[in-house]
Amino acid sequence: MPTVAELSAPFGNFMLGPRRGQAVCPLCFDLLGGDGGCYSCAHGGPPLDAMAPISYSVAGEQLHHTLVSYKRMWGEPARHFRFGLAAVLWRHLAGHEHCLAQAAGVGGDAFAVVTTVPSSRRERAHTHPLQQLVGDLVGPARGRYARVLERSEAPADPHRFSEAKYAARRDLAGRSILLIDDTWTTGANARSAAAALKAAGAGAVAALVIGRHVNRGWHQNDRQLRALTQPFDWERCAACDEEKPAVSSGDGRV
Ligand SMILES: [Zn+2]
Numbered sequence: 001m002p003t004v005a006e007l008s009a010p011f012g013n014f015m016l017g018p019r020r021g022q023a024v025c026p027l028c029f030d031l032l033g034g035d036g037g038c039y040s041c042a043h044g045g046p047p048l049d050a051m052a053p054i055s056y057s058v059a060g061e062q063l064h065h066t067l068v069s070y071k072r073m074w075g076e077p078a079r080h081f082r083f084g085l086a087a088v089l090w091r092h093l094a095g096h097e098h099c100l101a102q103a104a105g106v107g108g109d110a111f112a113v114v115t116t117v118p119s120s121r122r123e124r125a126h127t128h129p130l131q132q133l134v135g136d137l138v139g140p141a142r143g144r145y146a147r148v149l150e151r152s153e154a155p156a157d158p159h160r161f162s163e164a165k166y167a168a169r170r171d172l173a174g175r176s177i178l179l180i181d182d183t184w185t186t187g188a189n190a191r192s193a194a195a196a197l198k199a200a201g202a203g204a205v206a207a208l209v210i211g212r213h214v215n216r217g218w219h220q221n222d223r224q225l226r227a228l229t230q231p232f233d234w235e236r237c238a239a240c241d242e243e244k245p246a247v248s249s250g251d252g253r254v
Pocket residue numbers: 025026027028029030038039040041
């Protein structure tokens with residue numbers, strides 16, 4: 001059996017770890033191309049307690065292809081993509097769950113419950129491969145994994161925040177929740193899911209997404225993406241990469 005390091009290694013050649021900085025949305029890591037605010041975060045519902053993408057998913061590029069294919073394909077190709085993505089999540093959680101827990105204000109290094117964002121389309125809600133991937137394949141998650149949310153009966157636009165889109169199956173009694181999704185585009189589904197978790201009494205809710213979707217051709221995105229570390233640095237994440245103050249050597253202070 002290949003190891004998590006072996007299965008995740010090829011992703012290091014094309015993943016692009018988001019970093020905080022100028023013209024990057026502080027809430028959802030969208031590339032903004034200037035000082036203007038982020039439209040999705042201004043209009044997309046209440047913010048999560050923390051959100052961190054493992055990588056950017058650039059439209060038409062390799063991670064985007066993988067994130068689409070693991071859901072659409074069958075048989076051996078689907079298995080290949082699912083094991084790869086599970087290894088990426090496994091390696092990321094083992095190294096950086098505590099960073100996200102800290103950012104979300106969870107007391108301790110880990111979330112009490114791990115769950116996934118169900119499909120916003122009711123007909124797909126029972127067969128989402130992400131549930132199987134996180135619940136069965138990802139070592140650090142499977143012991144805490146629970147299918148907490150379901151798509152409600154309420155009609156809802158898949159691209160808009162809605163408090164009624166999802167409902168929790170049980171009372172969450174202050175428990176901290178790590179909400180995993182494969183892709184974040186506007187964040188509408190993750191934020192709708194978080195609202196349902198909070199309505200059921202959840203404590204801190206943080207989202208971890210594999211790919212934060214962006215288009216290379218928009219704004220200054222190509223320049224901003226080229227400035228990110230390559231190959232991918234598994235030792236750093238979007239949540240533990242807060243800008244450290246520069247060490248001063250010449251002003252006489254200790
Ligand atoms: Zn944003």
